[in-house]
Amino acid sequence: MLNKSAQLISNYSPIKYHHFCLNNTDLFCFRDDFYLCICSENHSRVECFRYDSKHDQCSHCLAGGRCLKGDQVKSTDFICLCPPCHSGTHCQFNSNSFAFTLDQLFFIDLISINRKAIVRLLIILPLVLFLLALPNNLFSIVTFRRQNCLRNGIGQYLLYMSIINQFNLGFLAARLIHLTINITELHSDSSLDNYLCKIFSFLLTSSSRIVYWLASLIAIERVYMTLFLNGR
Incomplete structure:
Protein backbone atom coordinates (compact mmCIF):
# COMPACT_ATOMS: atom_id res chain seq x y z
CA MET A 1 0.00 0.00 0.00
CA LEU A 2 1.35 3.40 -0.90
CA ASN A 3 -0.24 6.42 0.72
CA LYS A 4 1.34 8.80 -1.78
CA SER A 5 -0.05 6.81 -4.68
CA ALA A 6 -3.48 6.75 -3.05
CA GLN A 7 -3.44 10.53 -2.78
CA LEU A 8 -2.42 10.92 -6.42
CA ILE A 9 -5.09 8.58 -7.77
CA SER A 10 -7.99 9.88 -5.69
CA ASN A 11 -9.38 11.79 -8.67
CA TYR A 12 -8.71 9.06 -11.26
CA SER A 13 -11.17 6.71 -12.88
CA PRO A 14 -10.29 3.06 -12.12
CA ILE A 15 -10.03 2.45 -15.88
CA LYS A 16 -6.86 4.57 -15.98
CA TYR A 17 -5.22 2.89 -13.00
CA HIS A 18 -3.17 0.53 -15.23
CA HIS A 19 -0.73 3.41 -15.79
CA PHE A 20 0.44 3.08 -12.20
CA CYS A 21 1.37 -0.56 -12.77
CA LEU A 22 3.11 0.19 -16.08
CA ASN A 23 5.15 3.06 -14.67
CA ASN A 24 5.98 1.45 -11.29
CA THR A 25 7.37 -2.05 -11.65
CA ASP A 26 7.91 -2.37 -7.89
CA LEU A 27 4.26 -1.57 -7.17
CA PHE A 28 2.13 -4.57 -6.22
CA CYS A 29 -1.13 -3.00 -5.05
CA PHE A 30 -2.64 0.37 -4.23
CA ARG A 31 -5.95 1.80 -3.17
CA ASP A 32 -8.01 4.94 -2.97
CA ASP A 33 -11.18 5.76 -1.05
CA PHE A 34 -13.32 3.47 -3.23
CA TYR A 35 -11.14 0.84 -4.96
CA LEU A 36 -8.48 -1.73 -4.14
CA CYS A 37 -6.27 -2.44 -7.15
CA ILE A 38 -3.77 -5.27 -7.75
CA CYS A 39 -1.16 -5.23 -10.51
CA SER A 40 -0.59 -8.30 -12.67
CA GLU A 41 2.72 -10.18 -12.56
CA ASN A 42 4.10 -8.47 -15.67
CA HIS A 43 2.58 -5.08 -14.67
CA SER A 44 0.72 -4.87 -17.98
CA ARG A 45 -2.73 -4.50 -16.45
CA VAL A 46 -4.52 -3.93 -13.17
CA GLU A 47 -7.59 -5.42 -11.51
CA CYS A 48 -9.66 -3.14 -9.28
CA PHE A 49 -12.32 -4.11 -6.78
CA ARG A 50 -14.90 -2.01 -5.05
CA TYR A 51 -13.63 -1.49 -1.52
CA ASP A 52 -14.82 0.58 1.45
CA SER A 53 -11.86 1.33 3.72
CA LYS A 54 -14.17 2.27 6.60
CA HIS A 55 -14.82 -1.44 7.24
CA ASP A 56 -11.20 -1.88 8.33
CA GLN A 57 -11.15 1.10 10.67
CA CYS A 58 -11.23 0.61 14.43
CA SER A 59 -10.29 2.72 17.43
CA HIS A 60 -9.42 0.22 20.15
CA CYS A 61 -5.70 1.07 20.40
CA LEU A 62 -4.22 3.54 22.87
CA ALA A 63 -1.09 5.73 22.79
CA GLY A 64 -1.47 6.40 19.06
CA GLY A 65 -1.32 2.71 18.10
CA ARG A 66 -2.61 1.61 14.70
CA CYS A 67 -5.64 -0.66 14.83
CA LEU A 68 -5.97 -3.44 12.22
CA LYS A 69 -9.30 -5.22 12.04
CA GLY A 70 -9.66 -8.92 11.21
CA ASP A 71 -13.14 -10.43 10.99
CA GLN A 72 -15.60 -7.69 10.02
CA VAL A 73 -18.37 -9.30 12.07
CA LYS A 74 -16.46 -9.75 15.34
CA SER A 75 -15.69 -6.47 17.05
CA THR A 76 -13.08 -8.18 19.24
CA ASP A 77 -11.05 -9.46 16.28
CA PHE A 78 -8.34 -6.82 15.87
CA ILE A 79 -4.65 -6.27 16.46
CA CYS A 80 -2.79 -3.15 17.55
CA LEU A 81 0.50 -2.02 16.03
CA CYS A 82 1.98 -0.16 18.99
CA PRO A 83 4.40 2.78 18.79
CA PRO A 84 7.89 2.42 20.30
CA CYS A 85 8.05 1.87 24.08
CA HIS A 86 4.43 0.64 24.23
CA SER A 87 3.05 -2.89 24.44
CA GLY A 88 -0.08 -4.83 25.31
CA THR A 89 -3.18 -5.86 23.39
CA HIS A 90 -4.33 -2.22 23.36
CA CYS A 91 -0.87 -0.57 23.60
CA GLN A 92 -1.77 0.24 27.18
CA PHE A 93 1.62 -0.50 28.75
CA ASN A 94 4.39 2.09 28.68
CA SER A 95 8.02 0.94 28.88
CA ASN A 96 9.66 4.29 28.23
CA SER A 97 13.19 4.29 29.67
CA PHE A 98 12.64 7.79 31.06
CA ALA A 99 9.54 6.74 33.02
CA PHE A 100 9.23 4.15 35.78
CA THR A 101 5.80 2.57 36.10
CA LEU A 102 4.32 -0.54 37.65
CA ASP A 103 3.47 -1.72 34.13
Whole structure:
Protein backbone atom coordinates (compact mmCIF):
# COMPACT_ATOMS: atom_id res chain seq x y z
CA MET A 1 0.00 0.00 0.00
CA LEU A 2 1.35 3.40 -0.90
CA ASN A 3 -0.24 6.42 0.72
CA LYS A 4 1.34 8.80 -1.78
CA SER A 5 -0.05 6.81 -4.68
CA ALA A 6 -3.48 6.75 -3.05
CA GLN A 7 -3.44 10.53 -2.78
CA LEU A 8 -2.42 10.92 -6.42
CA ILE A 9 -5.09 8.58 -7.77
CA SER A 10 -7.99 9.88 -5.69
CA ASN A 11 -9.38 11.79 -8.67
CA TYR A 12 -8.71 9.06 -11.26
CA SER A 13 -11.17 6.71 -12.88
CA PRO A 14 -10.29 3.06 -12.12
CA ILE A 15 -10.03 2.45 -15.88
CA LYS A 16 -6.86 4.57 -15.98
CA TYR A 17 -5.22 2.89 -13.00
CA HIS A 18 -3.17 0.53 -15.23
CA HIS A 19 -0.73 3.41 -15.79
CA PHE A 20 0.44 3.08 -12.20
CA CYS A 21 1.37 -0.56 -12.77
CA LEU A 22 3.11 0.19 -16.08
CA ASN A 23 5.15 3.06 -14.67
CA ASN A 24 5.98 1.45 -11.29
CA THR A 25 7.37 -2.05 -11.65
CA ASP A 26 7.91 -2.37 -7.89
CA LEU A 27 4.26 -1.57 -7.17
CA PHE A 28 2.13 -4.57 -6.22
CA CYS A 29 -1.13 -3.00 -5.05
CA PHE A 30 -2.64 0.37 -4.23
CA ARG A 31 -5.95 1.80 -3.17
CA ASP A 32 -8.01 4.94 -2.97
CA ASP A 33 -11.18 5.76 -1.05
CA PHE A 34 -13.32 3.47 -3.23
CA TYR A 35 -11.14 0.84 -4.96
CA LEU A 36 -8.48 -1.73 -4.14
CA CYS A 37 -6.27 -2.44 -7.15
CA ILE A 38 -3.77 -5.27 -7.75
CA CYS A 39 -1.16 -5.23 -10.51
CA SER A 40 -0.59 -8.30 -12.67
CA GLU A 41 2.72 -10.18 -12.56
CA ASN A 42 4.10 -8.47 -15.67
CA HIS A 43 2.58 -5.08 -14.67
CA SER A 44 0.72 -4.87 -17.98
CA ARG A 45 -2.73 -4.50 -16.45
CA VAL A 46 -4.52 -3.93 -13.17
CA GLU A 47 -7.59 -5.42 -11.51
CA CYS A 48 -9.66 -3.14 -9.28
CA PHE A 49 -12.32 -4.11 -6.78
CA ARG A 50 -14.90 -2.01 -5.05
CA TYR A 51 -13.63 -1.49 -1.52
CA ASP A 52 -14.82 0.58 1.45
CA SER A 53 -11.86 1.33 3.72
CA LYS A 54 -14.17 2.27 6.60
CA HIS A 55 -14.82 -1.44 7.24
CA ASP A 56 -11.20 -1.88 8.33
CA GLN A 57 -11.15 1.10 10.67
CA CYS A 58 -11.23 0.61 14.43
CA SER A 59 -10.29 2.72 17.43
CA HIS A 60 -9.42 0.22 20.15
CA CYS A 61 -5.70 1.07 20.40
CA LEU A 62 -4.22 3.54 22.87
CA ALA A 63 -1.09 5.73 22.79
CA GLY A 64 -1.47 6.40 19.06
CA GLY A 65 -1.32 2.71 18.10
CA ARG A 66 -2.61 1.61 14.70
CA CYS A 67 -5.64 -0.66 14.83
CA LEU A 68 -5.97 -3.44 12.22
CA LYS A 69 -9.30 -5.22 12.04
CA GLY A 70 -9.66 -8.92 11.21
CA ASP A 71 -13.14 -10.43 10.99
CA GLN A 72 -15.60 -7.69 10.02
CA VAL A 73 -18.37 -9.30 12.07
CA LYS A 74 -16.46 -9.75 15.34
CA SER A 75 -15.69 -6.47 17.05
CA THR A 76 -13.08 -8.18 19.24
CA ASP A 77 -11.05 -9.46 16.28
CA PHE A 78 -8.34 -6.82 15.87
CA ILE A 79 -4.65 -6.27 16.46
CA CYS A 80 -2.79 -3.15 17.55
CA LEU A 81 0.50 -2.02 16.03
CA CYS A 82 1.98 -0.16 18.99
CA PRO A 83 4.40 2.78 18.79
CA PRO A 84 7.89 2.42 20.30
CA CYS A 85 8.05 1.87 24.08
CA HIS A 86 4.43 0.64 24.23
CA SER A 87 3.05 -2.89 24.44
CA GLY A 88 -0.08 -4.83 25.31
CA THR A 89 -3.18 -5.86 23.39
CA HIS A 90 -4.33 -2.22 23.36
CA CYS A 91 -0.87 -0.57 23.60
CA GLN A 92 -1.77 0.24 27.18
CA PHE A 93 1.62 -0.50 28.75
CA ASN A 94 4.39 2.09 28.68
CA SER A 95 8.02 0.94 28.88
CA ASN A 96 9.66 4.29 28.23
CA SER A 97 13.19 4.29 29.67
CA PHE A 98 12.64 7.79 31.06
CA ALA A 99 9.54 6.74 33.02
CA PHE A 100 9.23 4.15 35.78
CA THR A 101 5.80 2.57 36.10
CA LEU A 102 4.32 -0.54 37.65
CA ASP A 103 3.47 -1.72 34.13
CA GLN A 104 7.13 -1.64 33.20
CA LEU A 105 8.18 -3.33 36.45
CA PHE A 106 5.87 -6.36 36.36
CA PHE A 107 4.96 -6.80 32.67
CA ILE A 108 7.70 -9.33 31.83
CA ASP A 109 7.02 -11.35 35.00
CA LEU A 110 3.28 -11.50 34.36
CA ILE A 111 3.70 -12.96 30.87
CA SER A 112 6.44 -15.43 31.86
CA ILE A 113 6.05 -19.15 32.61
CA ASN A 114 5.93 -18.51 36.38
CA ARG A 115 3.21 -15.91 36.11
CA LYS A 116 0.81 -17.81 38.40
CA ALA A 117 3.17 -17.34 41.33
CA ILE A 118 3.66 -13.67 40.43
CA VAL A 119 -0.11 -13.16 40.21
CA ARG A 120 -0.61 -14.63 43.68
CA LEU A 121 2.24 -12.51 45.03
CA LEU A 122 0.91 -9.26 43.54
CA ILE A 123 -2.56 -9.90 44.94
CA ILE A 124 -1.64 -11.26 48.37
CA LEU A 125 1.33 -9.01 49.25
CA PRO A 126 -0.42 -5.60 48.94
CA LEU A 127 -3.45 -6.92 50.82
CA VAL A 128 -1.21 -8.16 53.63
CA LEU A 129 0.58 -4.80 53.78
CA PHE A 130 -2.76 -3.02 53.86
CA LEU A 131 -4.04 -5.16 56.74
CA LEU A 132 -0.78 -4.90 58.71
CA ALA A 133 -0.68 -1.13 58.36
CA LEU A 134 -4.35 -0.68 59.23
CA PRO A 135 -4.06 -1.06 63.06
CA ASN A 136 -0.85 0.95 63.12
CA ASN A 137 -2.41 3.86 61.25
CA LEU A 138 -5.62 3.62 63.28
CA PHE A 139 -3.67 3.85 66.53
CA SER A 140 -1.72 6.79 65.11
CA ILE A 141 -4.94 8.56 64.16
CA VAL A 142 -6.40 8.03 67.64
CA THR A 143 -3.18 9.27 69.22
CA PHE A 144 -2.70 12.39 67.13
CA ARG A 145 -6.35 13.44 67.45
CA ARG A 146 -5.72 14.39 71.08
CA GLN A 147 -5.78 18.08 71.85
CA ASN A 148 -2.21 18.06 73.17
CA CYS A 149 -0.94 16.75 69.83
CA LEU A 150 -2.96 19.24 67.78
CA ARG A 151 -1.50 22.30 69.48
CA ASN A 152 1.30 22.56 66.93
CA GLY A 153 1.64 21.83 63.25
CA ILE A 154 3.69 18.66 63.72
CA GLY A 155 0.83 16.81 65.40
CA GLN A 156 -1.58 17.89 62.66
CA TYR A 157 0.83 16.82 59.93
CA LEU A 158 1.33 13.41 61.57
CA LEU A 159 -2.45 12.97 61.81
CA TYR A 160 -2.93 13.75 58.12
CA MET A 161 0.03 11.54 57.21
CA SER A 162 -1.46 8.55 59.05
CA ILE A 163 -4.75 8.93 57.18
CA ILE A 164 -3.14 9.40 53.77
CA ASN A 165 -0.70 6.53 54.32
CA GLN A 166 -3.58 4.11 54.78
CA PHE A 167 -5.33 5.39 51.66
CA ASN A 168 -2.02 5.16 49.81
CA LEU A 169 -1.69 1.46 50.62
CA GLY A 170 -5.27 0.92 49.48
CA PHE A 171 -4.56 2.64 46.16
CA LEU A 172 -1.40 0.54 45.75
CA ALA A 173 -3.30 -2.70 46.37
CA ALA A 174 -6.05 -1.69 43.92
CA ARG A 175 -3.51 -0.65 41.27
CA LEU A 176 -1.53 -3.91 41.51
CA ILE A 177 -4.67 -6.06 41.41
CA HIS A 178 -6.00 -4.12 38.41
CA LEU A 179 -2.61 -4.39 36.69
CA THR A 180 -2.53 -8.15 37.26
CA ILE A 181 -6.05 -8.63 35.88
CA ASN A 182 -5.27 -6.42 32.90
CA ILE A 183 -1.99 -8.06 31.86
CA THR A 184 -3.23 -11.63 32.34
CA GLU A 185 -6.44 -10.68 30.46
CA LEU A 186 -8.73 -12.14 33.10
CA HIS A 187 -11.07 -9.27 32.26
CA SER A 188 -11.04 -7.17 29.10
CA ASP A 189 -12.79 -3.83 28.78
CA SER A 190 -10.52 -1.29 27.10
CA SER A 191 -12.47 1.84 28.05
CA LEU A 192 -12.96 0.78 31.69
CA ASP A 193 -9.34 -0.37 32.00
CA ASN A 194 -8.14 2.93 30.58
CA TYR A 195 -10.13 4.97 33.12
CA LEU A 196 -9.16 2.76 36.06
CA CYS A 197 -5.50 2.85 35.09
CA LYS A 198 -5.50 6.65 34.99
CA ILE A 199 -7.52 7.01 38.19
CA PHE A 200 -5.44 4.57 40.26
CA SER A 201 -2.15 5.95 38.94
CA PHE A 202 -3.21 9.52 39.69
CA LEU A 203 -4.44 8.71 43.20
CA LEU A 204 -1.33 6.65 44.01
CA THR A 205 1.04 9.33 42.75
CA SER A 206 -0.85 12.19 44.40
CA SER A 207 -1.10 10.51 47.79
CA SER A 208 2.61 9.63 47.71
CA ARG A 209 3.56 13.23 46.89
CA ILE A 210 1.33 14.54 49.68
CA VAL A 211 3.08 12.26 52.18
CA TYR A 212 6.47 13.56 50.98
CA TRP A 213 5.32 17.15 51.44
CA LEU A 214 3.96 16.44 54.92
CA ALA A 215 7.26 14.81 55.91
CA SER A 216 9.10 17.88 54.62
CA LEU A 217 6.82 20.21 56.57
CA ILE A 218 7.39 18.17 59.74
CA ALA A 219 11.16 18.44 59.30
CA ILE A 220 10.96 22.19 58.63
CA GLU A 221 8.82 22.85 61.69
CA ARG A 222 11.09 20.76 63.90
CA VAL A 223 14.11 22.77 62.74
CA TYR A 224 12.19 25.99 63.35
CA MET A 225 11.18 24.93 66.86
CA THR A 226 14.74 23.85 67.68
CA LEU A 227 16.35 27.06 66.45
CA PHE A 228 13.83 29.71 67.45
CA LEU A 229 11.59 28.21 70.14
CA ASN A 230 14.24 26.27 72.08
CA GLY A 231 12.49 22.95 71.48
CA ARG A 232 9.14 24.03 72.95
